[in-house]
Every structure is written in structure tokens, then in C-alpha cells.
Amino acid sequence: MSSSKPKAKPANRPSVRHPSHNHPLRVFKPKEEDETVCSGCELQLTEQAFKCTKSECDYFLHKSCFDLPGESHHKSHPDHPLTLLHSPPDDQSVYTCAACDQYGSGFTYHCSSCNYNLHVGCALLPETIDREDHEHPLTLLYCTSCKGREDTIFICSACEDTVSEDLWVYYCKECDYGTHVLSCVAEEDQESNEEEEEEEEEGDMSSPASRIKSLMKTRDEMAALQLEARIRNDANEAALDLWDQPKRRYYW
Template identity: 35%
Template sequence: MSDSKGKEVSALKKLGVQVQKGDHYLCQEKQQGVTKCKSNGQTLSYQSEEKAAVVTKIGKSSTTTVSLFQRRVEETIHHESPPPVKDEITHFSHRHALHQYKVQKRDKINCNICEAEILDKAWSCESCKFFIHKSCENIPQKIKHKSHLRDTLTLRSSTNYACGEFTCNACCDSDKGFHYHCSPCKFDIHVACAGLPSAVNYQKHKNPLTLCYDFPILSSETVKCKVCDMKINKKGWAYYNEDSKFIAHVYCAVDKKKKDLILAIQKRLQSLQMK
């Protein structure tokens, strides 16, 4: 018997496996694959190695005994570097690079894209007084909207109309800045209007209000908003409940928490993005 075979037999005997004359045995090594998991910026790798003895008894049909006599598990920790933090970006609408900007409460800065107030971090070109929410960086440039199913709407930073302004088909306000536009139809809506939710729960009304792109009340009389008591333009959109006949301007009905509204608008815009 060779030295290696003698060592294998000794290892088996320590485990209570008796090798008798005529038995066939084989020592095997088995190495398992690497398992990785991440925790606190680190990657942990586990690799196990097993050694086994396979003993086949002669005279008994297909009886095999397997005994492990050594097991080793290796653990390796890989330190990963955090992804680099961007300190500047480019945006299709502005000729200069935009840099990180920390907005202070006293600043009172509105986003050039969605026009809502910026409450925290922003991308900015300070020399041009151009500021956008960090979350507005990736607002889609083309969307398909339920209010205008015939054509794709394209994000524009200004208008080509001779008067220098556009009138929003949603809220009916005139503006000069960012908006979604359809050239053949001369259809324009603010970025924020494009992202308005299809239904809202107004705090002083028990039933949900549905966003209507066509005016829901057929009447020649003046219709007033149930929230602010001001006239509603019948050419624009409104939130309405058929059962209660409750109607409101689009921005009278939405959540007054500006930060929540901004996030809701941006999330809806992403869902409208052309794939």
C-alpha cells in the first residue's frame, strides 16, 4: 500500500469508516462555487472546499458510503470604492455645463423646467441664473399623452410663436419657458401639467376627483372652482367628480405639499416616456 493510500485509510478510520480487504475506496476533493453578497459597501466572497472518501462495499448491491473528513470555508472581503459623484452635467437646453448647487431657504429659486420651487439640491449655471431640480435632469424629451393621442409631444425650452409665448392647453396660463409641444396641432402644455395625476383625493371632498381633458359640464353659464370660487376656463382641464358635481382648477385640487407634487409629476412623466 502506498503512503498516500495509507493516509487515506487512516483518515477514514478516524471517522469510524472501516476499510476491509476487497473494498474499493476513492478520496475525492470538491470545491464549491464562490458566493458573493454585498453589505455596507463591501463584497463578501465565500468559497468552500470539501474532501470526501467514497467506499464501495463488495458483495452488497450498489451500497456506497460517503464520509466527509475535511471541510474548509474561506471568506474574503473586497472593499469597493463608491461610485464617483458627478459634479457637472450637460443639458440639451443650455449651452453651458451645469454644476451642483445647494439651495438655501432664503434663495427662493424655481426650477426652469417644472417651475416648482427647488427646496434642496440643484444643477445650476449661476452666471445665467439657470437652475433645475436634480430629479428634473432626466425628464423625457418625448412623451405620448392621453390628452393628445394623435401625435408625440416634444419637450422644448422656448417657443417659436411670434409673440414669444405659448398658452398652455391644460391650465390656460401663458408662459415662455419649458413645455411639451406638438407643432402640427399647435398644442402646448407645461411640464408640470403634463405630469398631473389622472385622479386625486382632495382633502375637503370625500370622493376622488378625475382629471378631465375636455370640460365636463355642458353649460353656457360661468362655472366656478369649488376650492377658490374663481371662474374656470372651459378651454382647459379640470378635476371633477360626476356624482357630487364637484369641480376645481387643476392646481387647486392637487396636493399642496410641493415636494410630494414635484415627485409625483416627475414619476408620471417617466411613465409617459417614449420607449
């Protein structure tokens, strides 16, 4: 990415204000190896970002997160507008994202009437994606295709874990093929530092609990892939790379 034309940099970079933070921010060029995380979406910073001007303050924002609209009329929640909050609602330290079922501690698109929360990253998931291992594009559904059907459960076609019926999935109706929105790696060796080291045997279809454990193990990798997919599809140039938060949780 070296540019041939030398460009003069302004001697004094202007600072800007953002309502999410008490101090002024300035333009910041993250180094990839630093894996700096955005304080808004909690994903790794990319080329265009802001940093707090106070050297002791680790507050960063993607430019795309800086520019997020304060209100979203999201298709996943048609009855109410969602409000952008800069921290979890109700003075909590975390919220649970309705799309991916994971914790968030930064920005959220929130409906107070329903206590509905979305990661800003999940709110921006593309409505269709291509997966290398599936021949058709997959469509984003805001609940699984099994919702309301007592006789069926939704199994992620990639990781083979069950998906709770209210979670979002990427789905191909023609093939009845669907995955978690955090695109799953099918057969990849996962390093795991979980305290629980249960064997996950191929063909153990009978125990949802063991499947959930395996899902948790693969979670971070999935997040990375999801974000890769998003980069390609997202209209704003956010090249979000890695989910740097080890703490994940499931409730069922």
C-alpha cells in the first residue's frame, strides 16, 4: 500500500468531538499488528479511525462507527426504531446481541420497549453473502427457518451446532442450507483454551449441550470469518478483521 505520490500532511491535525466520549478525538492510523479494537463496535480497527487525544486514554473509533446514524429502522425489528447507545443500556456492563447471542459492551442499537439490542456490527450485516463452500448466495434471516415449528430444530450447516430459533442465520432455501451469521468454519482445527475440554465426536447428534460447547470453542474463528465476509459486502469501507474479545457467553 505504498503510495507513489508524496502527500503533505497537515502540521496540525484537527481534533473532533464525538458524543460517545468526553475527550476530543483525532485521526488515527492503526497498525495492523497492534490489533487495536474499536471502542464502539469492539472489532479491530482498520485504516480510517479516530483516537482519543489524551495519550493515557485508550479510546478508539472506526470512522464508520464515528459516523453511525443515531437511529436505525432495522428490518429485524420493524415495530420500533432502534436507538444508538454508546454503552450498554440500563447501566449494565454488557448486553446480549439478539442477532448472534453474544455479549457486547460497546455501542448497541437498542429498543427500550423490548430490551432488544444489536451489536452495531450485526446491525450492518449484509442481507446476502456468498460462501466459498456453497454454490448459492445466502440470505440473512432474522430468525431461523425452523421458528415456530416444534418438530424441527435448526442445525448450522457449517458447524453442525443447533441454532436457537430466534437467532439470525444465513440461509439458502433451495438447499435448506443455513449457517450462523458468524460464518462458521466447517472442518478446521480449533485451538481451545476453554476449561472444559470435552471431546466433540463426529456424529454425536443426540446431545445439544455438547454441541453448544463446541460452538463456544469455535466462536472466535467464526467471528473472524463473519467479518471478512462483511468487508467484502459492506458499503462503507470498514475492513473489520478480528473479534478481539475472548469473553463469550450463551444462554439457552
